Amino acid sequence: MTPFPRLACFLLLGLSTLLGAAPKPNIIIIMSDDMGYSDLGCYGSEIETPQLDELAANGLRYTQFYNTSRCCPTRASLLTGLYAHQAGIGEMTSDRGAPGYRGDLSRNAVTIAEALKPAGYRTYMSGKWHLAKQLKPDGDKFNWPLQRGFDRFYGTIIGAGSFYDPWTLTRGNKAITPEDDPEYQPETFYYTDAISDNAARFINEHDSEEPFFMYVAYTAPHWPLHALEKDIEKYKGRYDDGYEAIRKARYERMKQLGVIQEDWALSPAPGSWSDLPEEQRAWEARAMEVYAAMIDSMDQGIGRIVDALENEGEFENTLILFLHDNGGCDETIGWVKREKGRPPRAPMSPDELQTEMFPTHTRKGQPIVYGKDAMPGPATTYMSYRRNWANVSNTPFREYKSKNHEGGIATPLIAHWPKGIAAKNELRHRPGHLIDLMATCLDLSGAEYPEIYAKHRIQPFEGQSLKASFSKDEDPDRILLFEHYGRAAIRDGNWKLVRLGVNKPWELYGLEKDRSEMNNLVAEHPEKAAALEELWTWHAWRTRIYPKPGDGK
DSSP: OOHHHHHHHHHHHHHHHHHTOOOOOEEEEEEESSOOTTOSGGGTOSSOOHHHHHHHHTSEEEEEEEOOSSHHHHHHHHHHSSOTTTTTBSSSSSOOSSTTBOSSOOTTSOOHHHHHGGGTOEEEEEEEOOOOSOOOTTSOOTTSGGGGTOSEEEEESSSOOOSSSOTTEEETTEEOOTTTOTTOOOSSOOHHHHHHHHHHHHHHTSOTTSOEEEEEEOOTTSSSOBOOHHHHGGGTTTTTTOHHHHHHHHHHHHHHHTSSOTTSOOOOOSOOGGGSOHHHHHHHHHHHHHHHHHHHHHHHHHHHHHHHHHHTTOSTTEEEEEEESSSOOOOOOSOSOOOSSOOOOOOOOTTOOOOOSSOSBOTTSOBOBOSTTSOSBSTTBOOOOHHHHHHHHTTTOOOOTTOOSHHHHEEEEEEEOTTTOOOOSEEEOOOEETHHHHHHHHHHHTOOOOSEETTEEOOOOOOOOSGGGGTSOOOOOOEEEEEETTEEEEEETTEEEEESSTTSOOEEEETTTOTTOOSOOTTTOHHHHHHHHHHHHHHHHHTTOOSOTTTOO
């Protein structure tokens, strides 16, 4: 290089330093598992979530953000910026043969981690992966986190299991147990704490000369209802008045907070507390106490992640996004007693891997009780909180996890970034979707989205960046698509067409006045319903919802 160009380079470098070119932000996406729209304090709940509430009070809350209604497709869509079928996870992690249903994250998609690494980002993940059909520790790991762009990983490859002895617990690519992990030995192992603590550790050990992207995927409060007694104690007696009282109180708070509109109706409850026998009420109240404690524990862990950012001087320039993977879960897990008098057995050795989603014994050899013979919470129980409490979680909406009515797909989204979001405690009513997270990360990082990656042609991402909404609310003219096991929906502006199954009739709603989906307008607007059905079908072929496995459509 001749002296003049070299001098020019030095001058330009010095000028950019004097002008204080802003460093690229760190980005942390935090996701909970099986939580309803109203389960956070800042969205109307009585559950104590002070850490998330504070992030919301110093940032933004989005009121019309969407997931895909189920864990696997949500994770695929979040990480790739594609609709789940385009990413190969149209249903769950089993290969159904059709292009959109291969059960593995597509090689024609890149993850946010893969996209951001060329822009100088370090990439970390702590928590639930659930994007690969191969789970064995000695099998091909081509679709595990380290092979999909993450530099460090701690968590589980599968979607559910005991919080005291997780199935497929993994560090990097190595299968571990809570007892034989040399890098993390708390006094009491609890998976929610482990996810938080390892995320905080990644921050503490990060080289601050580089920006980082981190994905924290909690399993809380997904079944089984497992929580530490110290956290359960806080909620003793809080749910003794039953479903309807809690739901009505949430509904009123949500209107006061502005996260729902005054004229949106409260959808009907599926059951009545007064119809339950007294013994059943005690068990049901305990179930919700444990569920609340699981969320409380997650919130405490998010506080430790924030503390790590502050201690490392990274808090001001870190965008934190928090959301749920689907709505409240009405699945009935563990309510039927499986076996009577199951005897204890010998404890598992420290290096013996947990290989079952529904274990029969704890690591200590204690029998696990299924059914209402024991109150939920400890490692010796395994059950869910069922439909009536899920209906409370989804206040004021209809339906649940795996459905595409608002109760299944509506999620809070909290955005906090001191250096990039000047707004404090503001709401954003912009409709948005998981597909927007890739676009946002690319926009903020300056990363180039590849056309070819690892010799595979990459599909264009589908989303829109949230960056402009950090400054002011928007109302983008867009179409959002949903499908899971034949349950389908399309949102076009404030119109929404939705069905509960392939053989179920389409329903039409005007969401501006009826987001609770109480007034089906198909009979009043048949032309609109027909047009939206045609539009949904066109996009279904475009995004690999079709062809369906086995039938060519």
